Amino acid sequence: MNSIFDAEHLLFTPAAPIADAIPTVFAFPNEYSVGITSLGYQVVWAMLASRPDLQVSRLFTDGAEPLPHQPELLGFSLSWELDYVNILSLLESLHVPLRSTDRTNHHPLVFGGGAVLTANPEPFAAFFDVILLGDGEELLGELIDAYKAVRGGDRPTQLRQLAQVPGIYIPSLYEVTYASPDGAIASIQPIDADIPATITKRTYRGNTLSTSTVVTEKAAWENIYMVEVVRSCPEMCRFCLASYLTLPFRTASVESSLIPAIERGLHVTDRLGLLGASVTQHPEFETLLDHLNQPQFDSVRVSIASVRTNTVTPKLAQTLVKHDTRSITIAVESGSDRLRQIINKKLTNDEILQAAANAKAGGLSALKLYGMVGIPGETPDDLEQTLAMLRQIKQAVPGLRLTLGCSTFVPKAQTPFQWMGVNPQAEKRLQTLQKQLRSQGIEFRPESYNWSVIQALISRGDRRLTPLLELVRHYGDSLGSYRRAFKELRGQLPPMDFYVHSNWATTQVLPWSHLHSALPQTTLEKHLAMALSTNESFKEKGHDDRALANELEHAM
Numbered sequence: 001m002n003s004i005f006d007a008e009h010l011l012f013t014p015a016a017p018i019a020d021a022i023p024t025v026f027a028f029p030n031e032y033s034v035g036i037t038s039l040g041y042q043v044v045w046a047m048l049a050s051r052p053d054l055q056v057s058r059l060f061t062d063g064a065e066p067l068p069h070q071p072e073l074l075g076f077s078l079s080w081e082l083d084y085v086n087i088l089s090l091l092e093s094l095h096v097p098l099r100s101t102d103r104t105n106h107h108p109l110v111f112g113g114g115a116v117l118t119a120n121p122e123p124f125a126a127f128f129d130v131i132l133l134g135d136g137e138e139l140l141g142e143l144i145d146a147y148k149a150v151r152g153g154d155r156p157t158q159l160r161q162l163a164q165v166p167g168i169y170i171p172s173l174y175e176v177t178y179a180s181p182d183g184a185i186a187s188i189q190p191i192d193a194d195i196p197a198t199i200t201k202r203t204y205r206g207n208t209l210s211t212s213t214v215v216t217e218k219a220a221w222e223n224i225y226m227v228e229v230v231r232s233c234p235e236m237c238r239f240c241l242a243s244y245l246t247l248p249f250r251t252a253s254v255e256s257s258l259i260p261a262i263e264r265g266l267h268v269t270d271r272l273g274l275l276g277a278s279v280t281q282h283p284e285f286e287t288l289l290d291h292l293n294q295p296q297f298d299s300v301r302v303s304i305a306s307v308r309t310n311t312v313t314p315k316l317a318q319t320l321v322k323h324d325t326r327s328i329t330i331a332v333e334s335g336s337d338r339l340r341q342i343i344n345k346k347l348t349n350d351e352i353l354q355a356a357a358n359a360k361a362g363g364l365s366a367l368k369l370y371g372m373v374g375i376p377g378e379t380p381d382d383l384e385q386t387l388a389m390l391r392q393i394k395q396a397v398p399g400l401r402l403t404l405g406c407s408t409f410v411p412k413a414q415t416p417f418q419w420m421g422v423n424p425q426a427e428k429r430l431q432t433l434q435k436q437l438r439s440q441g442i443e444f445r446p447e448s449y450n451w452s453v454i455q456a457l458i459s460r461g462d463r464r465l466t467p468l469l470e471l472v473r474h475y476g477d478s479l480g481s482y483r484r485a486f487k488e489l490r491g492q493l494p495p496m497d498f499y500v501h502s503n504w505a506t507t508q509v510l511p512w513s514h515l516h517s518a519l520p521q522t523t524l525e526k527h528l529a530m531a532l533s534t535n536e537s538f539k540e541k542g543h544d545d546r547a548l549a550n551e552l553e554h555a556m
C-alpha cells in the first residue's frame with residue numbers, strides 16, 4: 001500500500017529498537033506536508049529515531065506510521081499557535097484525556113516543545129505533562145534519559161523527577177493565584193520547595209546547526225533540503241520573537257558544518273533552502289555565496305528565508321537569479337524612519353531604495369516588502385510615509401514588480417513590546433493601505449486582522465484560557481467563536497480586551513514570569529523605555545506625536 005512516507009529520502013539511519021524500547025509517538029499537529037517541511041520537527045524526529053531505546057512512530061493529522069498499542073511518550077512539536085486545535089483532536093483520537101490532571105499511569109506522558117511553547121506555554125499548560133523550553137539539541141536526550149530512570153514509577157513521581165532537569169517545565173507542579181477570578185495574576189509558585197521556582201530555557205551553543213534529516217516530494221516545499229545557517233538575529237527589533245526568544249545570535253561554521261551539510265543534501269535533491277531569522281547576516285555569507293556559485297551547483301535551486309535589507313547586493317541578487325529564484329523578500333516594517341527608530345530597526349528609506357536598485361541590477365524581477373501596521377507609536381502620518389516610500393521605489397526602479405505584505409503588530413511574550421496591546425486602529429489602517437496601493441499598481445497582501453487578534457490572545461494568555469480553548473474548537477475557527485466563548489465564561493476570566501488590546505503595567509505578574517528566556521525582564525523593560533525615549537526625542541525635535549508617549553507611560 002502506498003503511504004505518504006514512501007517518497008522519503010532519509011539522511012540519517014534510524015536505529016533498530018531494542019527489545020524493551022519505549023513506545024513513543026511523535027506528532028505534528030497539522031498535515032504531513034506541513035509537518036515534514038518543519039526543520040524543527042524533522043530534527044527532533046531524527047534524534048528520537050536514532051535512539052535504539054525508543055520505538056518511534058510519527059503522527060500527523062492526515063496520516064501516521066503504525067502506532068503502538070500503548071505509547072509511553074507522546075510528543076508534539078508546536079510551531080503555529082492555532083494548531084492547538086489539532087493537538088486536542090489528536091489526543092482524543094488516541095484516547096488520551098485532554099487535561100494532564102485527568103491522566104493516569106496508563107496514559108502516555110504528553111510532552112511538547114517549539115517556539116510557541118517556549119515563549120508562553122500557559123494557555124496550553126493544562127494539556128501538557130511536560131514542556132521543553134528552548135533548544136532541543138541537548139534537552140531532548142536529557143528528557144529521555146531522565147524518563148528511563150523513572151520509567152517504572154507512578155506518574156506523580158515521574159513528573160517530580162523530570163522537573164529537576166534544567167529547561168523542563170512541568171505545569172501541574174505550579175500553582176497560579178489571581179487577585180479575583182477575572183483579575184490580575186497574584187502569584188505563580190511551585191507547589192513545594194523541591195520544585196524549582198523558575199525555569200530557564202535551554203540554549204545550545206554548538207557551531208553545528210540543524211539540517212534536514214529527510215527530503216520528500218510530498219513536503220509543502222517540494223524536495224527541499226533545509227540548512228539552518230544562523231539561529232536568532234542580533235538586530236533585536238523590539239517586537240521580534242525570532243530575535244529575542246532565541247538569543248544569542250549563533251552561526252554555523254561554513255567550512256566544517258554548512259558546506260559538508262549542503263553536499264550531503266545535494267546528493268538527494270537539487271533544491272536548497274537556507275534558513276534562519278537573518279541568514280545574510282552570517283559573517284561568512286559571502287564565502288557561502290562563492291561556494292554556491294561554483295559550476296557544479298548551477299542546476300541547484302536556492303531559496304533564502306530571510307534577507308536583511310541592507311545586505312541585498314547585486315551579487316546576492318545575481319546568485320539567486322542564477323539559482324532560479326526571481327524575487328526577494330525584505331522586512332522593512334514601515335516607510336517611516338521615526339517609527340523604525342522606535343522599534344530599533346536600523347534601516348533607512350535610502351537603504352531600502354538601494355536594495356530595490358540592487359535587486360533589479362542583479363536581475364531579480366520582483367521585490368516583496370514586508371510591513372506592519374499598529375506598531376506602538378504609529379500615527380496616520382507614518383502610513384503616509386510608507387505609501388510615499390513605495391511610490392518612490394516604483395518611480396526609481398521601474399520594471400521591478402512590487403508587493404507589500406502587511407501584518408498587524410502582535411505583542412509577543414519575552415520581547416520588549418510584550419506589554420503593549422494590539423492597536424484597534426490597525427484594521428482600518430490595513431484597509432487604507434489596500435485602497436491606496438490598488439490605485440498605484442502595487443500588489444497588497446494583508447494578513448488577517450482577526451487572526452492577529454487571536455494570536456495576541458494566545459500570545460499573552462494565561463491558564464484561564466484553557467476552558468475557553470476547549471469551547472472554541474467546537475464553535476469553529478473564527479474570531480466570533482472566541483468572542484462567543486468569552487461571553488459564555490464571563491466572570492471566570494478577564495475580558496478579551498485585557499489580553500489583546502490593553503497595555504500592561506510592567507509591574508504586573510506576567511503569565512510567563514516564572515519562565516526565563518535569554519534576557520531578564522529588567523533588560524526588556526529598559527528596551528521598552530528606550531523606545532519611549534526615542535519617541536520623546538522626536539517630540540523635542542518638533543514632531544507632534546503624543547501617541548506612543550501616552551501608551552508607554554501607561555505601561556511603565
Ligand code: SF4
Pocket residue numbers: 233234235236237240241242243277278308331345
Ligand atoms: S531584523 Fe528581522 S529577524 Fe532581526 S530582529 Fe529585526 S525583525 Fe527580527
